[in-house]
Amino acid sequence: MTEQRRVLRTEIPGPRSLELHARKTAAVAPGVGTTLPVYIERAVGGISVDVDGNQLIDFGSGIAVTSVGNSAPRVVAAVQEQVERFTHTCFMVTPYEPYIAVAEELNALTPGDHEKRSALFNSGAEAVENAVKIARHYSGRQAIVAFDHAYHGRTNLTMALTAKNMPYKHKFGPFAGEIHRVPMAYPYRWPSENCADEAFEAFTAAVTVQVGVDNTAAVIVEPIQGEGGFVVPAPGFLKRVADWCRHRGILLIADEIQTGFCRTGDWFACTHEGIVPDLITTAKGIAGGLPLAAVTGRASVMDAVHSGGLGGTYGGNPIACAAALAAIETMRAEDLCGAARRIEATMRPRLDALAAKYDAIGDVRGRGAMLAVEFAEKGAAKSTAVAAACHRAGLIVLTAGTYGNVLRFLPPLVIDDALLVEGLDILDMAMAEVL
Known part of the structure; x- marks a missing residue:
């Protein structure tokens, strides 16, 4: 069983991921893009483990797919x-x-x-x-x-x-x-x-x-x-x-x-x-x-x-x-409807606090475990930079929005409370680094 904690053994992406990404570039059509080129070998609950042994906190759930957690029993x-x-x-x-x-x-x-x-x-x-x-x-x-x-x-x-x-x-x-x-x-x-x-x-x-x-x-x-x-x-x-x-x-x-x-x-x-x-x-x-x-x-x-x-x-x-x-x-x-509401109760105050701290954040919105922040400025520069900082620290986040200026959060509904809070701490540090 994979322990539900973040572990960084290499830079993100690590050397084995970089090797696989070179193979991907040579073999896969470039139209199939990749948000974060870390190559996953196993995933359980709210943790994804890459081929370099890094354990990343998952705030993406494969775009809201693994809501019950990866490898749900x-x-x-x-x-x-x-x-x-x-x-x-x-x-x-x-x-x-x-x-x-x-x-x-x-x-x-x-x-x-x-x-x-x-x-x-x-x-x-x-x-x-x-x-x-x-x-x-x-x-x-x-x-x-x-x-x-x-x-x-x-x-x-x-x-x-x-x-x-x-x-x-x-x-x-x-x-x-x-x-x-x-x-x-x-x-x-x-x-x-x-x-x-x-x-x-x-x-x-x-x-x-x-x-x-x-x-x-x-x-x-x-x-x-x-x-x-x-x-x-x-x-x-x-x-x-x-x-x-x-x-x-x-x-x-x-x-x-x-x-x-x-x-x-x-x-x-x-x-x-x-x-x-x-x-x-x-x-x-x-x-x-x-x-x-x-x-x-x-x-x-x-x-x-x-x-x-x-x-x-x-x-x-x-x-x-x-x-x-x-x-x-x-x-x-496991009452995952209730779990989604509990995730919102943890995440929303933290996201609102970030919005109060940074004028660059224009809006916080969503419901349950489907939450987002939108940057006031149209364009993907800030959202991409914050996402990249999160990725380097071992947190999987996604961007979205017509203008590319939205960070969206879709943690698995079974995510451990400590992982959820740690992920929010990483987001806080990423915002401080970029904004």
Whole structure:
């Protein structure tokens, strides 16, 4: 068992990591970038161990994937058992119970007490693509409305939904059509104090005048935007959007790929404002690190698609399904919603104190164990420099934001309290070094 403590045996990155990075440069397409070129050989809980023996504190969770911690015991046991049984059949050829069990869990856990159906896929982008397919098929309409600062994936359709050009969209077009963009109620960057009201008015005007209500199949939104900078919409905005869509026969797709599965202190971030989406996409934290994604929605909507219209060779792979069931069991047994709230109770005061200390920090925001600081200055210089200082000291942190000026924090929900505090101490020192 890896001891849950930070250990630095070499500089970061160390010599063996540098050797592997030279091999990566020679063998891997350069478009597959690397945030921190330390090469991991094992990871447990909140610690990642690299090939040089350094033990780094993890405030990234593989971008909110290993919420139950790396190598979570229930997940490991379930995966080992399933590998011994069988590794693949393709659910569309000869099905198996774990797929059904995951669908049942998703139907029960996601917001709303209506009858639901689920379909399983491999990645978040694939889930979003299929949610759009389902919405268009059910409604007979084509237009999809997405928001400024949104991120929904890197496939052609999801790049069209994603707002940021570099690095996600640059020179990859042309993109899928009938995608329309509307303003997000982004309190820190909105030019007045009436953010929710003005953003809602802009949204309804755009859909009514520019898109056409009768042409709009769905509105897709992240309850807290992820790659866009952990933007928490102004209170009340999403509820008004949801109600407005419902009264006009427009489906609401909630992209909970980064926010779902206890990350924000609830099973799903929609719950915070009582929003019940028609379709919800999930991935990342669902399966403890194995590739799995899903679309869950109203039975009437999901049942509209003909047999064979949804699927994929690997979607709902039995090993990933076993991992998902074990991850969900872990979330329940260890009250990881409560753990996320406890993480916020520790982290938020420290982040607020840093904001009070440094004028360069413009905003602190987020919910649960999905927190961020945004630097007032647009541009990635400060966020990149602070992240690099954290990395050198053995703390994995990530950047984000439309302007590249956001530091985001996604610690595993099982992180040791002492590790969490030590990571915050490192962040404090990194800020002092850079700012």
